[in-house]
Amino acid sequence: MFYNDSSLPTTLKPPKYFEIKDGRDDSIFFLGASSSGVSFHKHADAWNGVIYGEKRWFLYPVNHTPPGGVYPGFTQIEWFEKVYPLLPESEKPIECVQKAGEILYLPEGTYHGTINMGDTVAIGIQRKKASTKQEKLTCNLDGLILFNIFLSRITLCKLNFTELNRRNSLNGKLSEKEKADTHTEILHLYEELNKLLPESTEVMMKLGQTYGEHGHVEKGLELTLKAIDKDPYFVLAYLNKADLLNKLDKMEEAEDSYKKAIELNPNLWDVHAQYGSFLVNHKRPEDAIKHFKRGIELSPKQQGFYNMLRHAQKMMGDDEEAEKTERLMRQLFNRRN
Secondary structure, eight states: OHHHHSSHHHHOOOOGGGOOOTTTEEEEEEEEOTTOEEEEEOOSOEEEEEEESEEEEEEEOTTSOOTTOSTTSOOHHHHHHHTGGGOOGGGOOEEEEEETTOEEEEOTTOEEEEEESSSEEEEEEEESSOOSHHHHHHHHHHHHHHHHHHHTTOOTTSOOOHHHHHGGGOOTTOOHHHHHHHHHHHHHHHHHHHHHOTTOHHHHHHHHHHHHHTTOHHHHHHHHHHHHHHOTTOHHHHHHHHHHHHHTTOHHHHHHHHHHHHHHOTTOHHHHHHHHHHHHHTTOHHHHHHHHHHHHHHOTTOHHHHHHHHHHHHHTTOHHHHHHHHHHHHHHHOOOO
8 A cells, every 4th residue: 555655654644544554545645736635525434634735615505415416516615716715604614724734634525625725745545435324325326427427438539528427328238227227226325315415406406316317307307497596607507407408309498508517617618519419400500510629628638529510511511620620639639650
């Protein structure tokens, strides 16, 4: 294990109850540039020790999804600049600044995001397995979703549109019954998690999406709207709302929801991917091209954007531009070692 094999145990002396055990704990070494950070997320209990520099922490309890939602809605610095100044006192996080030599303990399930105040070096120790029921359910869900993504052979070389849309592509080698059973298990786990954390907008939104995948679109939309009502900055919820409205053939309302997501965070490539696909599906390739090009600017290594751009160009009959895109794709993604 990295931590125990290094000199850190002799120079960083955590309390006895933070004892690190191989096989039980993961160690993470952080090198952070000034103004970099980690977006809101949660996991099993952990502690973090700053060796050099300072970190600013933003913390929410497990039943309070951070306003604006979780990654990839906003990077932490985007959240701090766009969402944080608009929050009433009741919605603001617990905050602290952690300096070199200080150790911060994170209880299991605590949402946390950080911004490095100058260049920072830190060590993090995280328990591998969850202990609380709600976090165990979350881990089970993550495992099911990632397992199906793996079997579907979805890789970072293919545009995945974040976890929220990757779950729509469970093809791979699973039989139809296996896929149906997995989807049903995911639904039941989200329903159980929703009972444990009824105020969590993250759970509301994901359960709403899962209902939509099972054909209960109205029920899914109701939950998604509830999440947005509680958190008007929840970018991913607006994307889910748009998808559900699209399934209900409410195209104008769906497009308004895509536009709202772009208004909240125009630098989120997922928004341009999903809105562009919506426009292509509704025979508006010229409008879609603008979003695919913007997506390429934001995430130039996503091959899927180039595929969709080429498709939209062909839809317009612009074979010359489609061929240029094809040549660029070969240069970027088909290089031989």
